[in-house]
Amino acid sequence: xxxxxxxxxxxxxxxxxxxxxxxxxLLEYTGALSDREKQDQFLDKMDLERERGITIKAQTxxxxxxxxxxxxxxxxxIDTPGHVDFTYEVSRSLAACEGGLLVVDAxxxxxxxxxxxxxxxxxxxxxxxxxxxxxxLPAADPERVIQEIEEIIGIDxxxxxxxxAKEGIGTHExxxxxxxxxxxxxGDPSAPLKALLFDSWYDQYQGVIILVRLFEGTLKKGxxxxxxxxNRSYEALKVGVFAPVMLEVPALSAGEVGFVIAxxxxxxxxxxxxxxxxxxxxxxxxxxGFKEVKPMVFSGLYPIDxxxxxxxxxxxxxxxxxxxxxxxxxxxSVALGFGYRCGFLGLLHMEIIQERLEREFGLDxxxxxxxxxxxxxxxxxEVVTIESANLLPEPxxxxxxxxxxxxxxxxxxxxxxxxxxxxxxxKRGVQREIKYLTPTRVMIIYEMPLNEIVLDFYxxxxxxxxxxxxxxxxxxxxxxxxxxxxxxxxxxxxVDALSLIIHRDKAYFRGRDLVSKMKELIPRQMFxxxxxxxxxxxIIARETVKAMRKDVLAKCYGGDITxxxxxxxxxxxxxxxxxxxxxxxxPQEAFLAILKVDDK
Amino acid sequence: MFTRLYLHIPFCRRKCPYCAFxxxxxxxxxxxVYARTLLAEMGLAAHTFTAERPLESVYxxxxxxxxxxxxxxxxxxxxxxxxxxxxxxxxxxxxxNPGTVDMERLAAFRSAGVNRxxxxxxxxxxxxxxxLGRIHSAAEAREAFRAARMAGFTNIGIDLIxxxxxxxxxxxxxxxxxxxxxxPEHISVYGLTVEEGTPFAQRYxxxxxxxxxxxxxxxxxxxxxDVLTAxxxxxxxxxxxxxxxxxxxxxxxxxxxxxxxxxxxxxxxFLRQGYGVRFGNPADLDAYTDAVAQGHLPxxxxxxxxxxxxxxxxxxLGLRMADGIGESGFRQAFGIGLNETFGVALAKLTAQxxxxxxxxxxxxxxxxxxxSNQVFAHFLP
Numbered sequence: 001x002x003x004x005x006x007x008x009x010x011x012x013x014x015x016x017x018x019x020x021x022x023x024x025x026l027l028e029y030t031g032a033l034s035d036r037e038k039q040d041q042f043l044d045k046m047d048l049e050r051e052r053g054i055t056i057k058a059q060t061x062x063x064x065x066x067x068x069x070x071x072x073x074x075x076x077x078i079d080t081p082g083h084v085d086f087t088y089e090v091s092r093s094l095a096a097c098e099g100g101l102l103v104v105d106a107x108x109x110x111x112x113x114x115x116x117x118x119x120x121x122x123x124x125x126x127x128x129x130x131x132x133x134x135x136x137l138p139a140a141d142p143e144r145v146i147q148e149i150e151e152i153i154g155i156d157x158x159x160x161x162x163x164x165a166k167e168g169i170g171t172h173e174x175x176x177x178x179x180x181x182x183x184x185x186x187g188d189p190s191a192p193l194k195a196l197l198f199d200s201w202y203d204q205y206q207g208v209i210i211l212v213r214l215f216e217g218t219l220k221k222g223x224x225x226x227x228x229x230x231n232r233s234y235e236a237l238k239v240g241v242f243a244p245v246m247l248e249v250p251a252l253s254a255g256e257v258g259f260v261i262a263x264x265x266x267x268x269x270x271x272x273x274x275x276x277x278x279x280x281x282x283x284x285x286x287x288x289g290f291k292e293v294k295p296m297v298f299s300g301l302y303p304i305d306x307x308x309x310x311x312x313x314x315x316x317x318x319x320x321x322x323x324x325x326x327x328x329x330x331x332x333s334v335a336l337g338f339g340y341r342c343g344f345l346g347l348l349h350m351e352i353i354q355e356r357l358e359r360e361f362g363l364d365x366x367x368x369x370x371x372x373x374x375x376x377x378x379x380x381x382e383v384v385t386i387e388s389a390n391l392l393p394e395p396x397x398x399x400x401x402x403x404x405x406x407x408x409x410x411x412x413x414x415x416x417x418x419x420x421x422x423x424x425x426x427k428r429g430v431q432r433e434i435k436y437l438t439p440t441r442v443m444i445i446y447e448m449p450l451n452e453i454v455l456d457f458y459x460x461x462x463x464x465x466x467x468x469x470x471x472x473x474x475x476x477x478x479x480x481x482x483x484x485x486x487x488x489x490x491x492x493x494x495v496d497a498l499s500l501i502i503h504r505d506k507a508y509f510r511g512r513d514l515v516s517k518m519k520e521l522i523p524r525q526m527f528x529x530x531x532x533x534x535x536x537x538x539i540i541a542r543e544t545v546k547a548m549r550k551d552v553l554a555k556c557y558g559g560d561i562t563x564x565x566x567x568x569x570x571x572x573x574x575x576x577x578x579x580x581x582x583x584x585x586x587p588q589e590a591f592l593a594i595l596k597v598d599d600k
Numbered sequence: 601m602f603t604r605l606y607l608h609i610p611f612c613r614r615k616c617p618y619c620a621f622x623x624x625x626x627x628x629x630x631x632x633v634y635a636r637t638l639l640a641e642m643g644l645a646a647h648t649f650t651a652e653r654p655l656e657s658v659y660x661x662x663x664x665x666x667x668x669x670x671x672x673x674x675x676x677x678x679x680x681x682x683x684x685x686x687x688x689x690x691x692x693x694x695x696x697n698p699g700t701v702d703m704e705r706l707a708a709f710r711s712a713g714v715n716r717x718x719x720x721x722x723x724x725x726x727x728x729x730x731x732l733g734r735i736h737s738a739a740e741a742r743e744a745f746r747a748a749r750m751a752g753f754t755n756i757g758i759d760l761i762x763x764x765x766x767x768x769x770x771x772x773x774x775x776x777x778x779x780x781x782x783x784p785e786h787i788s789v790y791g792l793t794v795e796e797g798t799p800f801a802q803r804y805x806x807x808x809x810x811x812x813x814x815x816x817x818x819x820x821x822x823x824x825x826d827v828l829t830a831x832x833x834x835x836x837x838x839x840x841x842x843x844x845x846x847x848x849x850x851x852x853x854x855x856x857x858x859x860x861x862x863x864x865x866x867x868x869x870f871l872r873q874g875y876g877v878r879f880g881n882p883a884d885l886d887a888y889t890d891a892v893a894q895g896h897l898p899x900x901x902x903x904x905x906x907x908x909x910x911x912x913x914x915x916x917l918g919l920r921m922a923d924g925i926g927e928s929g930f931r932q933a934f935g936i937g938l939n940e941t942f943g944v945a946l947a948k949l950t951a952q953x954x955x956x957x958x959x960x961x962x963x964x965x966x967x968x969x970x971x972s973n974q975v976f977a978h979f980l981p
Contacts, residue, residue: 549815565913
């Protein structure tokens with residue numbers, strides 16, 4: 001296929017605006033998917049994704065299309081993950097394209113996430129054209145949404161395609177627009193190979209599969225390739241495309257998109273954004289924009305049933321095969337036993353991993369409160385990073401601490417502006433800008449500490465705005481902060497799983513909150529139990545659970561000793577499931593509830 | 601295999617909303633059929649099980665056994681004597697509810713062989729009796745007690761319930777005083793437990809503000825202990841008080857793991873065989889009646905206790921009694937010392953002030969009685 005007949009594009013859309021359904025229609029229309037093969041939302045492979053309507057791993061598919069001009073085209077649809085945690089991956093997928101379809105719900109209009117991804121696309125010099133989806137819905141208001149797109153995003157939308165992916169309306173027009181509006185790629189097939197690795201995953205039969213977009217040169221089966229960030233080389237054992245099933249081809253050349261199987265053992269060696277070249281004929285410079293992705297949010301995962309520890313270890317290893325962006329290290333907690341400290345790109349990523357562990361591997365887990373990565377400046381001048389409050393050195397060894405800040409874009413109807421501003425201030429935000437995108441829609445931009453975001457910001461934002469706000473963020477920098485470690489103690493013993501790093505100004509309220517909640521959750525023991533929140537040696541909050549005084553069964557049911565015994569056995573069973581902190585027995589449920597201290 | 605006989609009468613004039621016992625509203629015909637079924641079951645049981653010696657106690661529990669015709673009681677006792685032997689000194693108890701008995705009827709029960717009466721008084725406070733759904737008033741309770749005395753009963757127990765909804769400590773004190781005024785030989789004091797599946801469970805949540813809190817319930821328990829002990833009663837079991845020599849022999853048998861045969865719908869048996877065998881009859885009246893009608897012993901699966909099971913029972917039943925358990929009794933039953941078996945738990949519980957040693961015996965402290973479930977759980981295998 002001549003390079004002039006190639007089109008590489010992505011679909012940019014907010015969750016629920018119909019990206020996956022639209023992708024299905026394009027596949028069907030071009031015959032890539034017969035009705036028999038058709039499975040709703042082909043692009044989202046995992047159940048979890050389908051359930052949540054979001055894409056976690058990018059998929060890509062090649063479509064053959066004969067346009068109205070009579071020519072045959074090859075259209076490569078490159079899907080992008082749809083969440084703020086995966087901004088870097090999105091940017092690399094977009095970098096593989098020349099154009100993008102901006103899909104906007106014709107009744108809901110532009111959302112913050114859409115906006116963030118459109119800007120990413122424009123940064124990557126993509127040609128973006130709008131598609132209004134769901135125009136069949138009674139609430140559809142294309143006029144208003146077109147105006148919104150023009151005002152907010154600043155792209156021409158007067159000839160936006162009106163579509164309904166659900167009803168199959170507008171599919172043909174969209175395909176024509178792709179051919180007409182999106183530029184063909186450029187590149188010299190005879191130049192040294194320069195290809196962008198924009199996705200990779202592990203397949204248990206074939207090893208790591210990488211997806212590449214060739215900018216220069218040609219890649220044939222049997223070529224010796226090299227990944228430029230690691231300088232490791234491999235043999236291209238298989239080269240092909242997804243059509244949408246895997247189809248081997250003799251070669252891929254400049255402008256094309258496809259897969260390579262090269263005997264790579266570990267997805268961590270196939271880094272998204274890396275440049276693929278030939279071992280013996282290397283391109284001069286690697287592609288710009290490569291970044292090592294590092295986990296930003298950490299939490300401890302512990303099996304509720306300690307017997308599941310080995311299973312948890314195996315499950316984590318399996319997930320890691322396919323997801324190099326998350327990390328795990330063994331960790332021990334006095335209160336929770338043996339578990340793992342895991343690192344994630346963000347909260348959604350954390351939730352996804354947790355859910356997959358529970359669902360696919362049948363594990364019951366306790367997840368400790370998420371924390372971010374802090375930089376500790378020791379008095380010696382040495383700087384260390386920590387991702388658990390328990391690793392914070394004693395105060396006398398610490399000069400100061402730094403915490404990560406993010407730039408948050410919050411998109412909200414104007415009636416909620418007051419509430420959102422108050423929330424951002426409460427969460428130690430620094431206002432950067434408030435933009436009225438339209439008379440009724442506002443973009444609030446704040447610099448905020450990530451630790452406040454991972455605590456409960458998102459839940460609070462949702463409740464304040466009745467779910468109308470959307471949030472997008474990018475990482476900014478590390479800033480010096482008045483952070484302290486707050487410990488929770490039960491009868492004088494620190495409960496390590498509940499220690500946290502917190503801003504000094506917040507410690508008092510949070511401490512009081514935690515201990516009063518714990519008072520409700522800790523059952524009476526045979527003795528009085530003191531629950532305290534402390535910073536260093538200073539107690540900042542205290543509650544007492546009075547000693548249990550009465551637990552007696554009076555009546556004997558006509559000699560029914562078996563029943564009595566069963567009641568006692570139940571009680572004893574309950575004790576077995578308790579976690580011991582010092583001499584205090586805590587029910588598992590209490591732990592779970594304390595760790596989820598965010599309902600208010 | 602057994603020395604005691606329990607007969608369950610699962611009928612009441614009206615079912616009380618706090619009660620989780622097997623019981624239903626009665627009809628005369630139903631009672632008659634039931635009494636004959638009991639006799640038939642006794643006959644079947646006698647083919648399979650044998651008494652170790654003549655019966656030492658017989659207990660008619662319910663339900664409201666006083667709904668039975670005294671002649672039916674007479675027939676049952678006669679039959680029991682014929683089949684198993686009945687000790688001349690045997691304690692023969694009938695549970696009776698005020699409002700179902702008058703002097704004449706009580707006298708007839710006595711002639712039939714009953715020598716101990718357990719009166720379900722529950723309260724001397726009319727609004728409380730109404731709330732409990734009882735069919736009698738406080739005046740009727742007193743009347744029933746006097747009638748029993750006049751009928752010749754010299755061994756009468758009454759039941760009282762505390763920790764009732766909206767009950768205060770002065771109200772409870774008044775209950776105790778009114779009980780003492782009657783001068784019964786035996787007083788059972790139960791704390792109300794809101795049982796799952798009863799109308800009370802729907803009416804009162806576990807943490808309902810209408811129910812006395814833990815501290816008040818404890819104060820009521822302690823008040824009963826103080827007041828009744830001062831009046832000369834022995835607090836001989838967690839929930840039971842008796843004048844000297846008037847402890848319930850039948851109930852004490854449960855705590856000592858004596859063998860007993862339970863007849864009737866929902867009745868439970870314990871046979872001394874190996875480390876002991878427990879089984880129960882169906883709680884469903886039709887299932888029970890049908891089985892007996894077809895000539896089968898109606899009981900469900902037998903549970904054969906292991907040595908460990910029996911040790912646990914020895915502890916959690918024996919410790920219910922104020923006398924507690926003895927080293928020698930334990931060694932005799934299991935051929936091993938108490939401390940070798942439960943030393944760690946005993947030391948811990950003693951240190952916590954829940955158990956105390958007296959000579960070669962171990963017993964619950966008053967605090968231990970109130971926390972007895974916590975204590976007992978330590979002895980389960």
